[in-house]
Amino acid sequence: MIPLMIKASFEDKSAPPFVARVGLESANNTAALSAELPDVHIYQYREQSFSVASDMGRSMNGDVIFANPATGTLHRWLRSGSSHNTLLVTERCDQLCQMCSQPPRKTHLDMFDHLKQACLLAEPCAQIGFSGGEPLLFKHQLFELLETVGEARPDLTFHILTNAQHFDTADVERLRLTVYSRVKWGIPLYSDQAAMHDQIVAKPGAFAQLMSSFALLAHSGQSIELRTVLLRENYSSLPELARMVSNRLPFISTWAIMQMERIGFARNRWADLFVDHSAQTAPLDEAVSIATSRSLDVALFNMPYCTVSPALRPYLHASISDWKNAFSSECKDCTAKSFCAGFFAWHATLADYERAGPIR
Structure with a gap:
């Protein structure tokens, strides 16, 4: 690391x-x-x-x-030369996702002045990420930062992870400012069923608010990276989610389907939450087929190359941040290592996957 x-x-x-x-x-x-x-x-x-x-x-x-x-x-x-730079806005959050990789805290330390200064010092043409907690709990401060930095540094782009629970109609005109054309919003959606999504994020009404926010963001012309983490609870219904996304959210920029990270809440709940997509390929294969047949851009995150079917390998992305990326000792002689996403450093093992192993 x-x-x-x-x-x-x-x-x-x-x-x-x-x-x-x-x-x-x-x-x-x-x-x-x-x-x-x-x-x-x-x-x-x-x-x-x-x-x-x-x-x-x-x-x-x-x-x-x-x-x-x-x-x-x-x-x-x-970090100089890295494409994986993300700034923490807050550790507070209004959801309590079952598999949260960074469990929230009640305290908040206002770092916006320092964050703004860091952005202004960024390398030319850098992409800067913002995460939490939930960054939009401090929506107006974040918007002010984006607008100030965006005006001074028109070469920068931004990626913001948010649960999208805090947009409202008053934001529409503001989001049409030029700076927001350089923002991509990474927003999680875990199921086509409201009850299942709300249960996963531990917030009643979250799904309904999310659908409202998607409409608002589309109306504002925003770029959206939809993010779905694979869980034992939602995996079998992934094709239904693909149909729902294709029909109701065709304006998204990318649908990122990702394997779970074994850290935070997921570390102690791994046996209950983790689903081995290599052992049960059909839901993932079908979901990707449905989405791509309807011209959605699909990206598979956090999945080792050897764990997916050959048909899905073109959709794999090296998504794990370079600072926490690692490979298992079993991968030493694998011919696919140079274009494999690898593993999170704190859980670099193929042991969780039934169908996996070095490609030679």
Whole structure:
């Protein structure tokens, strides 16, 4: 795994947190390398100096970091050259999804000023993600950030994960501003049945609100990535969801069907929630066939290459963020490894799949 948090030693631990770009030369908003010793790299940011282990220093050149002297940490918010940079807006959420990979907390720390500064320092033409919790619990602050950054940095694009429970008709005209043409909304839908979706997200009425939000977003001309996690509860009805999406949501940009991540709530509920799509191929095969026959763009996320039928392999995406991507030792000699999505680093095993193994 690529570490996103790095221990650092600060000269002034009482100094406030700051956002900076790590660089070799001194410049505005840059933490510049001032000394390179065998064991540590020393950086200077305005009046503050700090040091990190030399191997970490070499790897974070060009990154946009959030530095917290009080805790002695650097957070690599935007890593140079990575296409998997996502900023956490909040840990609060108004849903409690059965398989949530990042269980919500009741507390909220307002980081919008720091987030905005980080976005302004992003590399040219970067895509920046926002996630939670539920980012739209702080909708107006997020909209203001997008509009401010979007005007200053027209080269940037944004991907926002949201449960879409907080849009309303007053947002329509605002969402028609030019900046929102560079936003893609990643929105989960787990079933064509309202009761099942509401049960999975533990929120009565969530499905109805979601359908209302989809109509509003379509009316506003928004780009939508529909996201469906495979679960034992919803897997057999996946073809019905494909028909519903094709008929009621033909305006979506992409339908991302994804395997579950074994972390957060799913870690202790794995046996009850996980469904092996390699052992039961029909629902996934049929759902993709229905969706693609009706011109929907389908993407399969978090599924190792060897676990899907040959017909589905063109739809596989390397979706697991590079910092948490790994392969099983069984994959060492696999000829498909270079174009396989791989595994989450904390659960890199083929043991869950009945039909899987290296391709030679």
